[in-house]
Amino acid sequence: MLELVEISKEFRTGFLGKNVKQAVLDATLCVDRGEIVGLIGESGCGKSTLGRIAVKLLMPSSGRIILDGVDVTDMPEKRFREFRRQVQIIFQHPETALDPQYTLLESILESFNKIGIPESEQKDMLLDISEEVNLPLDIIDRHPNQVSGGEIQRAVLTRVFAFEPKYLILDEPTSMLDVSVQAHILQLLKKKAKQDNVGMLFISHDLEVIRAMCDRVAVMKEGRILEEGDTSKMFLSPKSGYMKQLLVNSD
Amino acid sequence: MSQGGLLVVRGLSVAFKTQKGTVQAIDGIDLDLNENETLAIVGESGCGKSVLGHAIMRLLDDIAVVRGSVLFRDKEVYEMETTALLNLRGGLISLVPQSPSSSFNPVIKIGKQIEELIEKAGKEKGIGARKRAVEYLSMAGFSQPEQIYESYPHRLSGGMCERALIAMALSVEPELVIADEPTKGLDALSRKNILGMLHKLAKDASMIMITHDLKAAETCGRIAVMYSGEIVEEGPTGIVLNNPRHVYTKGLIDAQPSRGMKPIKGRHNLFSHNALGCRFKERCDAASSECSNHPLLNIVEDCRKVRCCHA
Numbered sequence: 001m002l003e004l005v006e007i008s009k010e011f012r013t014g015f016l017g018k019n020v021k022q023a024v025l026d027a028t029l030c031v032d033r034g035e036i037v038g039l040i041g042e043s044g045c046g047k048s049t050l051g052r053i054a055v056k057l058l059m060p061s062s063g064r065i066i067l068d069g070v071d072v073t074d075m076p077e078k079r080f081r082e083f084r085r086q087v088q089i090i091f092q093h094p095e096t097a098l099d100p101q102y103t104l105l106e107s108i109l110e111s112f113n114k115i116g117i118p119e120s121e122q123k124d125m126l127l128d129i130s131e132e133v134n135l136p137l138d139i140i141d142r143h144p145n146q147v148s149g150g151e152i153q154r155a156v157l158t159r160v161f162a163f164e165p166k167y168l169i170l171d172e173p174t175s176m177l178d179v180s181v182q183a184h185i186l187q188l189l190k191k192k193a194k195q196d197n198v199g200m201l202f203i204s205h206d207l208e209v210i211r212a213m214c215d216r217v218a219v220m221k222e223g224r225i226l227e228e229g230d231t232s233k234m235f236l237s238p239k240s241g242y243m244k245q246l247l248v249n250s251d
Numbered sequence: 252m253s254q255g256g257l258l259v260v261r262g263l264s265v266a267f268k269t270q271k272g273t274v275q276a277i278d279g280i281d282l283d284l285n286e287n288e289t290l291a292i293v294g295e296s297g298c299g300k301s302v303l304g305h306a307i308m309r310l311l312d313d314i315a316v317v318r319g320s321v322l323f324r325d326k327e328v329y330e331m332e333t334t335a336l337l338n339l340r341g342g343l344i345s346l347v348p349q350s351p352s353s354s355f356n357p358v359i360k361i362g363k364q365i366e367e368l369i370e371k372a373g374k375e376k377g378i379g380a381r382k383r384a385v386e387y388l389s390m391a392g393f394s395q396p397e398q399i400y401e402s403y404p405h406r407l408s409g410g411m412c413e414r415a416l417i418a419m420a421l422s423v424e425p426e427l428v429i430a431d432e433p434t435k436g437l438d439a440l441s442r443k444n445i446l447g448m449l450h451k452l453a454k455d456a457s458m459i460m461i462t463h464d465l466k467a468a469e470t471c472g473r474i475a476v477m478y479s480g481e482i483v484e485e486g487p488t489g490i491v492l493n494n495p496r497h498v499y500t501k502g503l504i505d506a507q508p509s510r511g512m513k514p515i516k517g518r519h520n521l522f523s524h525n526a527l528g529c530r531f532k533e534r535c536d537a538a539s540s541e542c543s544n545h546p547l548l549n550i551v552e553d554c555r556k557v558r559c560c561h562a
Contacts, residue, residue, distance in 0.1 A: 042440055042441075043408060043437070043441065150296075172436075176435065176436055178295045178296050179464075179465065180502065180506040180515040183508075183513060183515075186512055187512060208507065208508040211509075212509070249443050
């Protein structure tokens with residue numbers, strides 16, 4: 001289980017860091033293997049910050065990150081590397097997710113090399129995963145600016161799935177994609193979660209997507225988690241006024 | 252001779268020559284837009300909807316090969332002299348471009364950029380232009396418009412930049428607004444606010460909204476669905492979305508998360524215009540031998556056109 005316990009994060013800006021912005025405040029959330037947990041809220045509510053903290057791309061100001069019972073919060077980077085493979089993140093903007101100077105294939109092979117997959121096995125692995133994520137092999141020699149957002153997102157998934165992650169943080173993975181491409185990617189992620197027992201934290205502001213994808217949902221406002229529960233209950237009988245307001249706005 | 256409508260597009264085609272062959276971005280588009288009418292153009296990425304918006308304003312690069320005619324108030328846009336063209340763009344027709352964050356000049360304050368457009372369009376000058384810029388920022392929902400006026404673009408979020416762009420586009424009181432993906436990547440509340448504000452500010456203008464968001468398209472009176480550079484279905488929005496006649500329109504509707512998230516099979520091919528017959532046939536479950544003939548955009552009922560031999 002990936003547990004985020006009483007996480008707070010503040011950012012200091014301005015002269016000598018006098019301006020304090022409290023991005024996340026006492027947020028507690030857990031994601032179990034095979035479960036998809038939605039995290040919703042307006043832009044700027046702190047949901048992406050919490051997602052980045054879960055993979056230690058940002059360090060929390062206070063609180064603990066516990067991965068399968070091991071507290072990894074203050075673990076040195078060298079030791080944390082083996083855990084980092086288990087928790088991967090996918091970002092919102094596909095066009096900025098890959099190195100623009102590399103072809104899709106070079107980016108994918110970079111991750112294979114990082115994992116230490118021998119060259120003789122790389123081709124078979126590429127064929128396996130590209131089939132799973134439906135990445136057309138005739139485009140992998142292209143650069144990111146020569147393919148569509150959906151195709152980049154599939155290349156990103158190929159890189160990420162190679163690590164065989166136990167948990168995935170999905171930060172608005174489909175908000176920049178067309179509705180039909182979005183449907184392809186979402187179906188793929190849902191299948192992955194259930195088939196390979198991958199726990200997913202699905203960050204989105206699109207309530208329809210959250211409702212279709214998630215088992216549980218947490219609502220965030222101004223850095224705090226206001227409410228959490230089963231998706232169906234949250235959508236049918238929300239307790240917080242804020243969730244009710246979000247539901248009205250999404251109609 | 253007058254043909255009626257504010258905008259009359261006939262047989263508009265745009266091709267780009269690439270190393271891998273010619274890409275026919277749009278092909279034989281016919282469109283009519285009347286005064287105070289709102290039209291949504293929907294379709295997948297690469298279907299040509301943004302190229303169509305830019306082609307109407309004659310904004311395409313020199314490498315684009317454009318054929319056909321665009322009449323705005325009975326004047327041919329592709330025969331206009333530079334002065335008339337500059338008067339048309341940012342005066343009579345305003346574009347709200349995609350990618351709000353990269354559409355402003357990053358080193359000039361937001362307000363100055365709006366003011367510059369107002370002055371260039373000859374609407375106001377000096378203090379008058381400044382007042383109008385602040386007024387439109389206020390109408391765009393900013394509670395402290397003076398502060399936004401003095402802000403550089405990087406200080407604004409995506410939603411705020413979009414609102415500022417809409418304020419800029421509408422500050423010259425255009426007759427036609429072309430809004431390219433105004434809700435892309437925005438949260439539900441921002442999307443609702445942006446759409447409400449866009450329709451409110453453009454109440455005296457006609458609007459073409461280019462979008463892949465069917466919920467945004469619902470706010471427009473008419474809808475045109477594009478696939479591979481062609482319009483495949485067109486009609487009143489409510490009727491088309493409630494009772495789609497083209498398999499592609501049905502596919503787009505069913506791909507929405509609220510409708511079961513069913514993906515359309517296959518993928519969009521940029522070169523599908525080279526294939527004979529219906530361009531959607533490779534992805535269509537209803538395809539038959541009849542589909543090897545290229546279908547025309549036929550009128551199937553009042554105000555409703557569909558490009559499918561099975562419709």
